[in-house]
Amino acid sequence: MVNQLLYGESFTVLEESGSWSMIRSNHDAYAGWMESAIVHSSPQESYIQDRILTSTCYLDRLNTLLSPGSFIDMKIPESLSCHFPNPELTISEALNLISKNFLNVPYLWGGRTVFGVDCSGLSQLFLRxxxxxxxxxxxxxxDMGFTIPFEELKLGDLLFFHNDKYKIIHVAIVFAETQVIHASGKVHLANFDQTGIYIHSNSYTHNFAFAKRLLNTI
Structure with a gap:
């Protein structure tokens, strides 16, 4: 598995081969194969959503538990009106939501849900x-955002880590002054410094490359 689509996320079918369809997600242009049997077409207006769920939600009619970050469609009769709160959270609120819903969730390559998530899936959901x-x-x-000097880090900044060939292979979210939240083995809090993420002072698990800021914190 290379990726997961959350409830309500739309995609475009690029090609079909036997019982499989090559699709591209519309929110981040990520491509992969999925079984054609679970592909359902919809008119364009039905997959334009304005609101996102920012906490785990149970839909009684569907008997379905939705993972944070899922989309839902709502059709409101013209004679009625309703008010939606701003779906965008502050950085602190988003960090609290991530920790509440994802701490100790197992690492899953390509995962984006509370049943399994990978490092970049976690950072993608946080920023969503x-x-x-x-x-x-x-x-x-x-490649997104702008580079931040280590001494200027703030909550919500993303830290990137490289392998022995200096290829970026991991991302973590600054959670506190000396802590990140990330998915490695499971989602957990870990200490970090300018060398990387460490368990003990002489035992580093990830090598720090650089930090990026994608959110305006002013």
């Missing part, structure tokens, strides 16, 4: 809660 849609993979996310 703040109203920003970003790319899927850590390497793609590292």
């Amino acid at each position: 809660f703040c109203g920003l849609h970003i790319m899927r993979d850590a390497s793609e996310q590292s």
Whole structure:
């Protein structure tokens, strides 16, 4: 599995081959194959959504538990009106939501739900809660925003980490002055410094490359 679509996310079918369809998600242009049997076409107006769920929600009629970040469609008769609160959270609110719903969730390559999530899926969801849609993979996310000196880090900044070939392979979210929240083994809080993420002072698990800011904190 390379990726997951959350409830209500739309996609475009690029090609079909046997019982499989090559699709591209409309929110981040990520492509992959899915079984054609679960592909359902909709008129364009039905997949334009304005509101996102920012907490785990149970839909009684569907008997379905939706993971944070899912979309829902609502049709309101012209004779009625309703008010929606601003769906965009502050950085602190989004960090609290991420920690409340995802701490100890197991790592799953390509995952984006409370049943399993990977590092870039977690950062993508965090920024969605703040109203920003970003790319899927850590390497793609590292090309976004602007670079921040280590001493100027703020909550919500993204930290990127490289392998021995200096390729970006991991991303974490600044959660506190010396802590990040990230998905590695499971979603957890970890200490970091300018060298990387560490368990003990001489035991580093991820090598720090640079930090990026994608959100306006002013």
